[in-house]
Amino acid sequence: MIGEHFSLILLPTLRCDAACDYCFEKKAGADMSIDQLKSLISKVLDYMEQNEAKALSIHWQGGEVMMMSPQWFARAGDVIDRAADSRNVNVRNYIQSNMIGYSKEWNPIIAEMFDNSVGSSMDYPNRHRKLPGGSAADFNAVWIRNVRQAQDAGIHIGVIALPDAETLQRGAENLYSYFTEELNITDFQINTPFAGGPADASKTGYPLDTERLTQFLTELADIWAERGYHQGVRVGPFDELIEYFRGEDAVLPCIWKANCADEFVCIDPQGNIAQCDCWVASYPQFHFGNIFKNDSLAELLRDNPVRHKFLGRPGVLIQKEECPECDYLAICHGGCPVRAYTTYGDLHTKDPYCETYKTVFNQAELISACLARENCS
Amino acid sequence: MPPITYNIPASMIEMYRGRNLIVRTDNLSELDKSLTPEALKNIVYIELLTLKDSALQNSQIYNTPLDLVVSDPVRDLPRLYNYTQWADKHPVRVSVPVVPGFVKTVKLATALNFAVKLIPGQPDSQRVEEMADVLNFYLRQSTVSQPVEFFHTMLFAFYNDNPLNLWTVCEENPFQYRYITDQGRETISARFTDTELPDDLNTFDKTFIKRLCDEASECLNCEFFANCEAYFKWPNRDFSCADVKMLLRTLQEAAAELKRDYAASTNATEKKPL
Ligand code: SF4
Ligand code: SF4
Ligand code: SF4
Numbered sequence: 134m135i136g137e138h139f140s141l142i143l144l145p146t147l148r149c150d151a152a153c154d155y156c157f158e159k160k161a162g163a164d165m166s167i168d169q170l171k172s173l174i175s176k177v178l179d180y181m182e183q184n185e186a187k188a189l190s191i192h193w194q195g196g197e198v199m200m201m202s203p204q205w206f207a208r209a210g211d212v213i214d215r216a217a218d219s220r221n222v223n224v225r226n227y228i229q230s231n232m233i234g235y236s237k238e239w240n241p242i243i244a245e246m247f248d249n250s251v252g253s254s255m256d257y258p259n260r261h262r263k264l265p266g267g268s269a270a271d272f273n274a275v276w277i278r279n280v281r282q283a284q285d286a287g288i289h290i291g292v293i294a295l296p297d298a299e300t301l302q303r304g305a306e307n308l309y310s311y312f313t314e315e316l317n318i319t320d321f322q323i324n325t326p327f328a329g330g331p332a333d334a335s336k337t338g339y340p341l342d343t344e345r346l347t348q349f350l351t352e353l354a355d356i357w358a359e360r361g362y363h364q365g366v367r368v369g370p371f372d373e374l375i376e377y378f379r380g381e382d383a384v385l386p387c388i389w390k391a392n393c394a395d396e397f398v399c400i401d402p403q404g405n406i407a408q409c410d411c412w413v414a415s416y417p418q419f420h421f422g423n424i425f426k427n428d429s430l431a432e433l434l435r436d437n438p439v440r441h442k443f444l445g446r447p448g449v450l451i452q453k454e455e456c457p458e459c460d461y462l463a464i465c466h467g468g469c470p471v472r473a474y475t476t477y478g479d480l481h482t483k484d485p486y487c488e489t490y491k492t493v494f495n496q497a498e499l500i501s502a503c504l505a506r507e508n509c510s
Numbered sequence: 511m512p513p514i515t516y517n518i519p520a521s522m523i524e525m526y527r528g529r530n531l532i533v534r535t536d537n538l539s540e541l542d543k544s545l546t547p548e549a550l551k552n553i554v555y556i557e558l559l560t561l562k563d564s565a566l567q568n569s570q571i572y573n574t575p576l577d578l579v580v581s582d583p584v585r586d587l588p589r590l591y592n593y594t595q596w597a598d599k600h601p602v603r604v605s606v607p608v609v610p611g612f613v614k615t616v617k618l619a620t621a622l623n624f625a626v627k628l629i630p631g632q633p634d635s636q637r638v639e640e641m642a643d644v645l646n647f648y649l650r651q652s653t654v655s656q657p658v659e660f661f662h663t664m665l666f667a668f669y670n671d672n673p674l675n676l677w678t679v680c681e682e683n684p685f686q687y688r689y690i691t692d693q694g695r696e697t698i699s700a701r702f703t704d705t706e707l708p709d710d711l712n713t714f715d716k717t718f719i720k721r722l723c724d725e726a727s728e729c730l731n732c733e734f735f736a737n738c739e740a741y742f743k744w745p746n747r748d749f750s751c752a753d754v755k756m757l758l759r760t761l762q763e764a765a766a767e768l769k770r771d772y773a774a775s776t777n778a779t780e781k782k783p784l
Binding site: 447457 | 572587588589591592594595598614617618620621622623651652653654655
């Protein structure tokens, strides 16, 4: 809970219509029922009331969220709005979908519930996102068709891309043109990949070589600043970092918060609570508890020893890592717990992409200063 | 003249009812239980003396400004994270003594968006060097968005040619602040608790400061006297100010640089064709 705001990552299903190589979801078990959602939301609102929080963000993810029907979402939205209205809480919903199950039946609910915006994922080149029994090319064909159809209906599509060794080899210029020119995607974010969940061949190169990743990202930032920034193209994480360095309100990714454990929890369809979707699916030993088996979310979160490990992480890092000496401590605070854990087997270690982040921050700071001048070139 | 603010132990709230208060406590939960809504209205801020208590959400004091008083910077460093949620509701300040380990604490506090108040005392050369490092960090680091005192207010005092002095900036001016010891004695601030002051605090400027200056002749010709008034000459009158003057000079130069930048930007705007 940060100030008056609480964020919930909600997974109504773990089922999925794709078969990506590096997926860490379990894809099994029953979906969340509307009755379960009612009970869950009521407990979340109790928790918020106890903490005087007035704004709730719900990030709907899966599995694949579009395995649920638009009708289910219409009912879910109604249940949430009624419950929130009765407590004077303002709710914003966000959806993250692979877009494989998208059809125009979704348009009304995307407009009403999700502010006509969908977050999706696509890689360049796509080697690992596949349809069941199909290839990456099959996945691309369906994804591109559906994204274009959604864009034609006025829906904004934001994309998260995970680079791999081949992405770095092909270079920033090719990735930038692929997204902006070939796919007509003007809002995308590069996330740093990690080997979450069970080991398999697609995850052997993670974490990526930081030197090469850093070079790739700095090139991408320069290309974007020169060609995209003034045209309204958004490339994360640079766009929000530039807002940050301008002193404006910036929404930085969760890896760059004072402590993500203060800001989010994630709940899966079985009611399991964990730090985020990266933990809930693959690491049951890191569950905080089960919302359907506890009456009070506040008590559960307050007393759970696993959550205390997350809460205590930045305090441990500040004593054992070089973060206090870092010029960018105010942004990063040691980075992401799951990236640290999947790399070193230890939650209480700084993010393996630390060196990349430092350069990215510095680059964003320079670009921000340059853009503030009239003759930035 | 603004009313005096009394820095009192939590046990004396009733005695000082109706006055402006800074309340010292080492237990937020107990303070929260003992406060009436009436008493809460007069609290300017709470000084938390030991950082063991984590944030008390859903309490009546949750909306009150909080001053986290660091006593051991190394031990208290990770504990600052327990108060991040307060900063979203209201100002949080961290008061840090200039002792070994204070630099990390200042950097983390600013990273968490907390304001900082340095308690300089009479720092030796090594500590002044570290203060210079912190000053440079405060002046140049783009991620610092909160004031680091006394640097912040002195910078603007120099900028505005304002003779605001360190006694006031450090909340030790007895015309604005009085410190009530745990035994109930009225004095200037925490650094005077062990001393019986011979003077009436109402004539502090004419007697106490004057005597400090007389006894510490370095002050008589000091270029910073208007903004310092012998602040660094307590408790040891023989303390050499060579190093701290360097800090004040850096602040003075930074203020001059700001003025030049401002003048240049104004000229540029004026010259721009419409
Ligand atoms: S563990 Fe990492 S990915 Fe998950 S919420 Fe925290 S920062 Fe984000
Ligand atoms: S960039 Fe590295 S050193 Fe800096 S805060 Fe992040 S993890 Fe720590
Ligand atoms: S800087 Fe030192 S010498 Fe100058 S006025 Fe202050 S205490 Fe006196």
